[in-house]
Amino acid sequence: MSFYLKTFPLAVILQLIFSELLTFNGYQANIMLLFVILSSMPLENNTSQSTINGFLVGLFSDFVLFSGVYLGVSSLVFSICGFWASKVSHNFAFRNFDLYWIAFVHLGIAVYSLFRYDYFFFNDFFLFLSNYFFVTYFTCFVGFLLIRIFSLKEVILNA
Amino acid sequence: MSRLQIIFKDYQDKISLVLCVVISFFLIFNNDSDVIKKSKVNSLNTFSFLYAPFNWLDNQLFLTKKLEVLSSENLKLNLENQVLKVHENENIRYREFLNFKKRDNFSFIGADVISKGVSSNMSSIMINRGIKDGIQINDPVLTSRGVIGKITSISTNSAEVQLISDVNFRLSVKIVPDDVEGILRWIGDNNCEIVELKKISDIKIGDVVLTSNLSIYFPPNLPIGEVIGIFEKSDSSNKVVRMKLYSDLSTINQLFVVQKGSNL
Numbered sequence: 001m002s003f004y005l006k007t008f009p010l011a012v013i014l015q016l017i018f019s020e021l022l023t024f025n026g027y028q029a030n031i032m033l034l035f036v037i038l039s040s041m042p043l044e045n046n047t048s049q050s051t052i053n054g055f056l057v058g059l060f061s062d063f064v065l066f067s068g069v070y071l072g073v074s075s076l077v078f079s080i081c082g083f084w085a086s087k088v089s090h091n092f093a094f095r096n097f098d099l100y101w102i103a104f105v106h107l108g109i110a111v112y113s114l115f116r117y118d119y120f121f122f123n124d125f126f127l128f129l130s131n132y133f134f135v136t137y138f139t140c141f142v143g144f145l146l147i148r149i150f151s152l153k154e155v156i157l158n159a
Numbered sequence: 160m161s162r163l164q165i166i167f168k169d170y171q172d173k174i175s176l177v178l179c180v181v182i183s184f185f186l187i188f189n190n191d192s193d194v195i196k197k198s199k200v201n202s203l204n205t206f207s208f209l210y211a212p213f214n215w216l217d218n219q220l221f222l223t224k225k226l227e228v229l230s231s232e233n234l235k236l237n238l239e240n241q242v243l244k245v246h247e248n249e250n251i252r253y254r255e256f257l258n259f260k261k262r263d264n265f266s267f268i269g270a271d272v273i274s275k276g277v278s279s280n281m282s283s284i285m286i287n288r289g290i291k292d293g294i295q296i297n298d299p300v301l302t303s304r305g306v307i308g309k310i311t312s313i314s315t316n317s318a319e320v321q322l323i324s325d326v327n328f329r330l331s332v333k334i335v336p337d338d339v340e341g342i343l344r345w346i347g348d349n350n351c352e353i354v355e356l357k358k359i360s361d362i363k364i365g366d367v368v369l370t371s372n373l374s375i376y377f378p379p380n381l382p383i384g385e386v387i388g389i390f391e392k393s394d395s396s397n398k399v400v401r402m403k404l405y406s407d408l409s410t411i412n413q414l415f416v417v418q419k420g421s422n423l
Contacts (some may be wrong), residue, residue, distance in 0.1 A: 016213050021220070023409050048175035055179040062186075063202040064209070071195055072186025079179035083172070115187070116282075119326040127346055 003156075004039045004053055011035035015065060018142065027134050029142035030109065032061050036078045037104045038147075040085035041093055041156050047086045054082025073115045081108045097153050102140055109136045200314045203274060203285050207317065210274045218412060232303075265378065267301070267415040268292055273317065282325035283308075286414055289316045297376040299417040305382040305405035306330070306370060307414065318416075323351065324408050332383060333371040334400065337361050340371050341400070343383065349404045351384065356398040362389055368402050378417065 015031040022029075036057055040050040058075030081104050093100055113132040114121060120128035147153060167174065189195055270286035288294050290313055298310045300320045308322040321328055323345050330343040332353060339360040341353040353368065366386045370377040388401035 012209070016209060021213060021217055047172035051172070051175045051179055055183070058183070063199060064206040070187045070190050071199055072183040072190070075186065076180060076183035079176060079183065083176045117326055124346075131347065 003042055007035065007039055008057070012065070024138055027138055029139045030112070030135065031142070032057060032065070032074070033078065033081065033105060033108045034101070034139065034143045034146070036082050037085045037101050037108070038152060038156055040082045041088070047083060050086035051079050051083040054078035070115055073112060077108050077111045080111065094157055098144070101143065105139050105143065106136055109139065196312050200312045200317070200319060203319070204314050204317045207273045207285060214273065214412070221410070266418045268294065268418060270414045270416055272412050272414065283311065283319055283321050284411065286318050286320055287316065288416060289314050289318050291315055293418060294318050294416050299377045299381065301381065301415045301417065302406040302411060302413070305384065306377065307406045307408070307411065309376060310416065320414065322408065323404065330377065330383070331371045331374040332368050334362050334366050334368055334386060336366070340373065343368070349408055350387070351402050351404060353400040353402060354397065356400060358391060358396050358398050360398060362386060362398065362400055364389065
């Protein structure tokens, strides 16, 4: 839990940097989603705590950081990701760390896109997919860099 | 320990997930309620200070580049203005001849972007103008290049602008010189699609897209973008046009709100 609290302000600052200064074609990396997934991993034996944390971070994002997206979408996505991210065993996460968080980024942004690009989903599925993949891979790319630069794998698994 | 407590302990994880999901869906389905709209605008307004240093940095980083672009645009516009002045005088004279109703000038309120929102790509932004500046819901919003969105919610000192890049945004537009009318929707990046255009209409690449006379909220003839592609579907009696916005959605810092009553 202390890891969660310590890294939360950092995640907010990083998200603001990416949304204000480092957008790519208007797309932004979803750092808050990365934060929820990565900081839920040390909460292996406390899934309900991780789910509620995800929900609260989502609510904060929707109220304070987000604009233009349905209120409640982030809390929905982050609670689901928080729940599943804390379900996996330490050994599995140790062996398949990258695969693990990348899979959850895909899952989170898929749910997100269903609400964000609902119109495209029903009317132009190709555009829906292109938007989904763009946001997902931009987030994965940023996540990959952050994990390598700050050696987050060791920090998270030892937390 | 009672049976209920044992069940709760056994299924604690799942119960908390279900509760969070139910509350989230409750919020999603009540997004249109006034309480949620107001609390969202107020919370964004309260925490807008978080964005201030990043906006300042953004302005500083791109100031020289912006100045360069503005100077060249200014020169171009000055030259165009000279020609347009002559046409305007001529036009006014003809309108007087034919007893046409006199047109009013637009009145703009300048605004700074205080939050671009942390969504996977921008669909709305916050500006530092609100009710006290005379802004109203559904007022059109422009950059120096063209239309970019409209006001969707408002508080005393700030307002939320729904951008063209919101997938739910629709705008009635016309393509000049032939005045062909259609409906605009965003498709990605700085590109939009115009649908419901008659197949027989004569549209060319490079034609200018303006707001049409049919919109309730947008005054006619505001610039939006230019045509970059024309598609005809064999199974439809309509054409689809792809256009590029004049405004760059990824670099919005200063905006102008068209005040209601100025030309409507």
